[in-house]
Amino acid sequence: MSETNVPLLVVQHLTLAFGSVTAIDDLSFTARDNQITAILGPGGAGKTSVLNCISGLCRPGSGGIEFHTAGGAPLLLERMESWRITREARIARTFRNPRIFAGLTVLENVLLAQNAMRSRAAELAALFTSAKSRKAAQRARYWLDRMGLSQVAESPAGVLSPGSQRRLEIARALAADPRLLCLDEPAAGLDRWEQDALIRRMQDSKQQMPAVLITGHEAGTMESLCDHAVVLDRGRAIASGKARDLCSDAAVLCAWLGVPPGGESVPRIAASC
């Protein structure tokens, strides 16, 4: 627990623009080890773009993303290719719309993530290793079990319901034994019951959880778990701090509702605090 406050991911003056649209505007924040950090904001605020920059799927226009490893110099993620970020920095991510491999079985989806994490000459090593060695399958089944998917391990992943696909994606990310787990709106598209089930599963595995970076468009149950939150609006950070304090922040409420707080409609963000 002594490492709780070690900065893990340091984002400095990050800027990303698609043509004339500025997705991220001079964003700086820090995610610490063993903590859950949330990036909150209404739709179009640039939350997914931040995750895309961190996981290397987008190249930022300017700014830096440092990832601190246990020993040695920090990795400069903005200069690394995405597969290298996953392998060397051990950052795993999920997508807003689950991107599972529909043609592979559920078990193979998880095995793939484990296999890909070998560090050097992974492709040549993979050529000589069996896809389903007993040891690997055992570890994969552990995560499927954790996410309640062991019953469907052998069926094609494409036939799963959206909720199960989301859990599979999280199992796949966790199986890679990441140091930072980025969850892009894990509650999106799930109903109340599925959300609760997902949260329960994640709380059950809390001991094995790495540091987590989570995005969300409302301060729902999932996001209220976080230790620290950054609120984005149109690519700019408008507030940061404890999630509880942010609920009463005037700028935050204004960004969400477009009106000053105190109106007739009960904002969801306030209700859930």
Place this chain on the structure above:
Amino acid sequence: MLHADSAQFLRPAPAQPKSAAPGYVTAATSLSFFAAASAIPYFAPQLAGFASLVLLYLLLGSGLALEIWLAGVPDFAFPVWFAIGAGCEAIVTGTFALPFWTGLPVAMVLTAALAVCVLAPLLRMRNEHVAVITLAFGAVVQILWSQSGFALPAETIPGASGNLLYLCVAGMAALAGLVAWRIRRSALALMLRAANEDEIASRAVGVDARRCRIVIVAIGAMFAGAAGCLFAAGQGSLRPADFDLSLMAVLLVIAVAGRRSQLNMILAAILATVLWQYLPAAPALRLLIAGAALLSWPLLRSIAISTPRDVAARDAGQTEAAIEAAAE
């Protein structure tokens, strides 16, 4: 009815058939294939020439099938790799006067290295571009070669003849089948299947699709180099006409037929050899037949001569599930 149709439409991309056969069964099948093939010259010597052509087609077909179906690389320059293998054999046995089998490792290594050099930069591009460029590359090499007038007439490559060469061909074909089977069950195959399905998601789980594809391209080209070396040793000559794009058409037919089943690949190789042996005077007709076969295969797939059992079972099961869903 509508429900059944929509269920079909929503069916996810089929998973790679999982062959239930454990390793020793496949190894035994491969060995018995080798034994049966190598027995042909003793029992039916008049068939030996025919059988060695079939085996060479199989060797080439397995390499191409790996590249196209597993790596997803449309490598239309395959006849060039075949020719390079043949050239290596000509140099090793002709210029250096070494025994014919020493050409085999040289051809395999050189061909793989050259194929990687040509294809590695191309793999940054989309598949359509890779297809067009490799096709053009193959055509240009063949045209330049035939216009240069360089050819080695018959009997100029010492090579080898008789049973030793035939055994080598059979052994390489059996080995290629075994290696291809092993690769399809490796962790690399899993990575490639994921990368071919969703490249962005595969990058997010740490797969570098380009490197994976390069490994498979090297292995496929290795098969082609070995085939070229053995072909040159048997033929004793080196002519550009043996390595033109019509060879590619035949290999495509074999690779398409052998997508899911080795048995289909063998049948296609036999058919192709029959066509090549009995229709030598009508190259246009052969191309026409190859084209017709390529076009009709998807249509005929439902009545394919042999479909892997688990694929058939799964298709049947899903159809039943769709019918049940419609009934409810």
